[in-house]
Amino acid sequence: MRRALVLGLALLALPLSGSAYLTNLSIVTALHALPAIGLSLLMGYTGQISIGHAAFYGFGAYGTALLALRAGVTPWLGVGLAAAGAAGVAWALGWLIFRLRGHHLAVATLGLGIIFHVGLVELRGWTGGPNGLPGIPPLRLPGLDADTDFRFFPLAWAACLAGAVMAESLIRAPAGLAMRAVRESERAAASLGLDVAALKRRVFVVSAVYAAVAGSLYAHYVGYVSPQPFGVGFSIRLIVMVALGGFAHVWGALLGAAFVTVAGELLQALGPYDTMAFGLALVLVMVLLPGGLPQLVRRLRLVS
C-alpha cells in the first residue's frame, strides 16, 4: 500500500513536467502493467502459462467499444460489463484448458488467442474487420471528459496501482498460499485438500479481468480499436514483462511492463536491430537473471 502511494506521488512528476510524450508513455506503461500483473498471478504464483492473454485485453477493448457504439451504454458501465464478460469467458474456458499443463497448456492458450484474433479480423459486421472501430467515446469523470493525456493519466495509474495493491493482498491471503502450493507441487497441494482445478480456474478468471479492464480503458483512451494490437505478439510481450519482473513478483511485473514499454520506444531508434535486441535481452535475462529485474536491483544494492 505504501509502495503504491509513494509510486503514485512520484509519478505525478510526469504530467506536472508538462511533457505530453512522457505522460503518454506512462499511461501506456500503466495499461500494459495491469494485464502483466494479472498474468504474473497466473504464471508466476500459480505456475500456469498462458500465451493468449492478449485476447482478454482485446475482449475488454472490443467489448466496451461495441457496447458504447452499438448499444449506447455509458463507458463506465461498458468497462464493468466487458470485465464481467471476460470473467465469464475465462470461467468457461478454464474448465477446458486446465485439463492440460506445461507445453500443452501453452499451445492451447496460443491457439485460443489466434482464434480470437482471426475472429476480430473476420467478423466484419461486428468488429469492422481489419479497419476496426473508430469513434469510441472517452470516459467521463464528474465535470470533465478524460480525453486528453493529462486527464487520463490519473485514471490509468489509479487503476494500475489499485490492481497491484489488490494482487498483493490476494497473495498474502490464504488463497495466495494455495496458489504457490499449486505451483510447487500439484500433488502435494491436492493431498492437503486443495481443489487444484478450481483454484487454477479462479486465478485464470482474475487475470482475465485484469487484462479486460486494461483493454477497455485502452479503448476509451485511444478512441479507436483495430485487431492489430491484440495478436500473439502482445501475448508474448506480456510474458516477457512478467519474466523480466521475476515471475512471482507483483511490482516486478510493473517494472517489467515499464521496461518493455520504454525499451520498445528506445529500441525504435535502432531500426532493424530492435527485434534482435529484444530476443537477445529475453534470452540473457532468462539465462543470467532467473529472478528478473528485481534480482538485478538486489544485486546492485549488494555491490554498493
Place this chain on the structure above:
Amino acid sequence: MSELLQYLLGGLVVGSIYGLVGIGYTGVYNVTRIVNFAQGDFAMLGAMGAIALFEVGLPLPLAIAAAIAGVGAVGAAVERWAIRPARADEVRGIIVTLGVGALLQGVALTLWGTDAKPMPAFSGDRPLWLGGATIPPQALWVLGTTAVLVLGLHLFFQATYLGKAFRACAVNPYAARLSGIEVRTMTVVSFVLSGGLGAIAGIIVAPIVLAQYDTGIPLGIKGFVACIVGGLGKPTGAAVGGLLVGLLEALAAGLGSSGYKNAIAFVVLLAFLFLRPGGLFGELERAER
C-alpha cells in the same frame, strides 16, 4: 468435381509443408521433452541462408548443404548457451525458445532486410496436370522429402542404437546416464538434428512459400499443430497430422470462407488437445508428463 480435386491437391501440398516443418520438432522433443518454439525460425534461417549463398554464386546443391550444416551448428549453439543454462524450469525453457526465435528473426532482418527472397524451384515452374487440376512440381519435392525423412527418422528412432539412446534420455535422463548414455552429448546432437531438419524443411518449401525474415512464425506454429494432431515426437505423426490439417484448411477455404482458414488449424488443434492429447499415434501418458 475438378474444383474439389484442386482443393484437395492444394491441401495436400500445404499439408505436406506443415508435416515437413513438424518433423523437425521430433529431434529435440525425443531427447529433451522440450518443445522448441524457435523451430519455424530454424526453417526460415535455412531457407534464407541457402538463398543468400546461392545469390553469392555457389551452386544450388552446395548452397543448400552449407545452409543445412550452418543451421545445425546454430542449433548446437542455441543448446549450449541458451537452453542448457535455463532448462531446469519448464516455463523458463518455453520463454527461452521464444526469445531465440525473436533473436533469429532479428539476425535475418539485419542480414537480409524485410524483402521476400525467391528461391528457384528445383524442377522448373511448369505446373503438372493431374486429372483436371494442377500441382506445382516443387510440391512433389516436398512430398518426397517428407516421405524420405519420415521413413529415415522412424528407422533411426526405433531401430538404431543412437536413436534408442535418444529416446532413453527423454524417458528418464537419470536412468539413461546410469546405463552409460551421455545425456549432454545426446542433447546437443538432438539440437543439431532439429536445426538440420528445420533447415531442410525451410529450403524445400522456399520455392512455394516465399522466404522472409518472419515466415518462420506461421510455419513453425502450423508445423507444431501437425505434431500435436499426429502425436508429439512421432515423425509419422507429424507428417500425417500435417496432411490432415492442410486438407481440412483447404476444404474449409474452398467450400466456406477463406478468411477463417487460419482459425481451422487451431480448432483442430484444440479438439485434439482436449479429446485426444496424445494425438493420432501418440501414447496418452506422454501428455501427462
